[in-house]
Amino acid sequence: MAAEVDPHFPYGLDRPKQARGTAGIGMLAGVLTLVSALLPNAFESGLVVLVLFLLLVCIGSFVISAGLFRTASSSKVKAVDRLLNGLDLRGDEDALDLGCGTGLLCAGLAVRLPDGDVTGVDAWVESQLTPNGKAVAKRTLSLAGVKGVTLRTGSIRELPVQDAGFDVIVSRDALAMLPSGAARREAAAEIARALRPGGRVALLEPFGTRAVVEELRARGLTDATRSRRRWSTMPPLRTITATKPAAGA
Ligand SMILES: C[S@@+](CC[C@H](N)C(=O)[O-])C[C@H]1O[C@@H](n2cnc3c(N)ncnc32)[C@H](O)[C@@H]1O
Structure with missing residues (x-):
């Protein structure tokens, strides 16, 4: 028998702290990426490593939190x-x-x-x-x-x-x-x-x-x-x- 439950019904958000926490970290890392990328000579000094690191944290955090919210929905x-x-x-x-x-x-x-x-x-x-x-x-x-x-x-x-x-x-x-x-x-x-x-x-x-x-x-x-x-x-x-x-x- 292949009955299904309503796929649009809300059954709750798992791991709420982690879902919201990683979204927050992603936003913070996004802002810091922008700020550090706008600094003078950001791409000519060692600062470029920091910019890339923050960008990676931002993308990684958004992927995880989007996955957690999508799983819930x-x-x-x-x-x-x-x-x-x-x-x-x-x-x-x-x-x-x-x-x-x-x-x-x-x-x-x-x-x-x-x-x-x-x-x-x-x-x-x-x-x-x-x-x-x-x-x-x-x-x-x-x-x-x-x-x-x-x-x-x-x-x-x-x-x-x-x-x-x-x-x-x-x-x-x-x-x-x-x-x-x-x-x-x-x-x-x-x-x-x-x-x-x-x-x-x-x-x-x-x-x-x-x-x-x-x-x-x-x-x-x-x-x-x-x-x-x-x-x-x-x-x-x-x-x-x-x-x-x-x-x-
Ligand atoms: C991530 S939720 C998953 C809920 C549900 N199985 C679902 O798929 O939507 C984990 C559930 O396990 C329950 N749980 C955790 N430890 C438990 C324990 N020792 N005994 C009974 N329930 C527990 C929690 O209260 C929570 O409702």
Whole structure:
């Protein structure tokens, strides 16, 4: 089933400090580039190195901040649609979204699972996504026309869900937000615990993917792999996929 969530709906800005910070650095470097380029003999002395350096900082900062804002407005929705379409869902699975934020993946799952249940878990860290919060997620999902998603407050390192309760577990850019490889391994162990036999996991993550794949393998999941980076979002994402062996397999 290839249903899509509204690509123009706002699901929040990830990494708001970095997005605004790099935009600010870009502007400052742009002004300093102009000022230093206008100095007398700017291109005949060692000053030219400074002008070129400032120009590079300006361009680099604008590329990163434009990427972060573009990811928030459209690229992350496309990346999530690709991920969910790739799962080829039947429509009756029970699905869990780790670090659901304002509900982008929950919305995408809900339209694809008319006969299943969708649960989102988040600790609602505002410095990682703005706006963020359970009330924000509820309002966002309702404005997007999505019903029937259960939202739970909790940590993805200690999921507030039962063992073997989900056919599908997904996430985007939430495990990467954890403070260490050990924390990401805890989250991966929780994924293995919460999946039903035969269940599948599909994660989009920019960093720390090796530890997650290793832990999923250590917990007995088969075919645990990570893809190459895709550069359509900022930061670029890898896809991690794995399957929990069916009972008796
Ligand atoms: C960059 S946002 C991504 C949100 C959402 N997955 C999306 O694609 O729009 C990261 C999310 O992970 C959540 N998060 C970070 N650490 C968490 C933890 N330990 N437990 C639960 N959620 C966490 C944050 O609150 C935030 O909503």
